Amino acid sequence: MAQTKILLEERDIPTHWYNVVADMPNPPEPPLGPDGKPVGPDALAAIFPEALIEQEVSSERWIEIPEEVREVYRLWRPSPLYRAHRLEAALGTPARIYYKYEGVSPAGSHKPNTATAQAFYNRQAGIRRLTTETGAGQWGSSLALVGEMFGIEVRVYMVKVSYEQKPFRRSMMQTWGAEVLPSPSDQTEAGRRILAEHPDSPGSLGIAISEAVEEAASRKDTNYSLGSVLNHVLLHQTVIGLEAKKQFELAGDYPDVIFAPCGGGSNFGGVAFPFFADKAAGKAVRLVAVEPASCPTLTRGHYAYDFGDAVGLTPLLKMYTLGHDFVPPGIHAGGLRYHGDSALVSQLYHEGLIEAVAVHQLATFEAGVQFARAEGIIPAPESSHAIRACIDEALECKETGEAKTLFFNLSGHGHFDMAAYDKYFSGELQDYEYPAEAIEEALQHLPEV
């Protein structure tokens, strides 16, 4: 019988991140300033260190990973690649299913891969404080985890509905030494403005980003850190796909289709981009981003320039968007509720080089539970989106008799999401399809360029 866990040694941790820009057929569309002109790197210098700005605009194929970052990676990397023998048997599919498990990081998801790098470069630039936002709490936890390691104070604006629903994510961040505030808060102009209009606002990622950016821009000792969407974040996550390629070599296999949940695009880019390099060189591999039907950014959003935050403080990014004032329904995959998407993922999708599908909440939980009962690991609801799409493909293989190799990124565990599982078991969860009118409405609010 083939191996269940395909493991690498610490010496196999990648020495370089892979930059997909080098293999894209067209250069990325530039971010634009308020005047509609491309923003220069200087415009970002108020909130990001120079090294990260360089990475944001780089087209170099390989970027070296600093030794201090690889040292922290050693705490949980390389992450295991699993062959899902038991899930295959449960499904009765001829497909071979593999998953890369990023839940082995201390924070329980892929996010510390970039948090580590961001903390390192900020510290190197003399920064002593970082602000950030968090939705479900996974990003805040990841930055909190590494803040202490690099001697950086971390302040997290946590979307209010999550702050109330997920008190243990907050305790986790506090354990690692971060300060956590519910957003909208009264600490920033942006927060106070939203509270004046909507005192009961449940918050949104867009609003929390506005608060964190505003504070970082107004203090010299403070920078801002973003857990997804930006090019440098996707770059740092490519350690996932780079390790996976080595692991597939060891297994003597290669994926036909790769699935990853897609919120801001960082774990999708992280796992898929290193394989995109092969695709660009002519290899047949399908790369599928999986999103919720309630926040269908790629599958139903507009490809347009829009703000990254709710208030309009960030440069304009060309991306698939549901509109920067989108306030998502309270679905239980908080990490997939962002109104926009990575510009790199958006452009590759627009050019037909990657695929996207949207799946419903109930089918997603059903897949997560089926996975847990076969493989043991309880997946994060975000990860279950990829599991759903992968199981659907495996069931199609059962129909056609094709023995495809399927691979998904198990981006995190669901140990802090048991309240959502409870709701699923008690029948309280519902499917929600984002209404077409709301998508049309969003068009009216897109900034003019």
Ligand SMILES: *Cc1c(COP(=O)(O)O)cnc(C)c1O
């Ligand atoms: C944040 C998160 C996601 C989605 O975010 P991306 O930016 O699309 O990677 C997916 N899974 C888990 C477990 C997460 O924490």
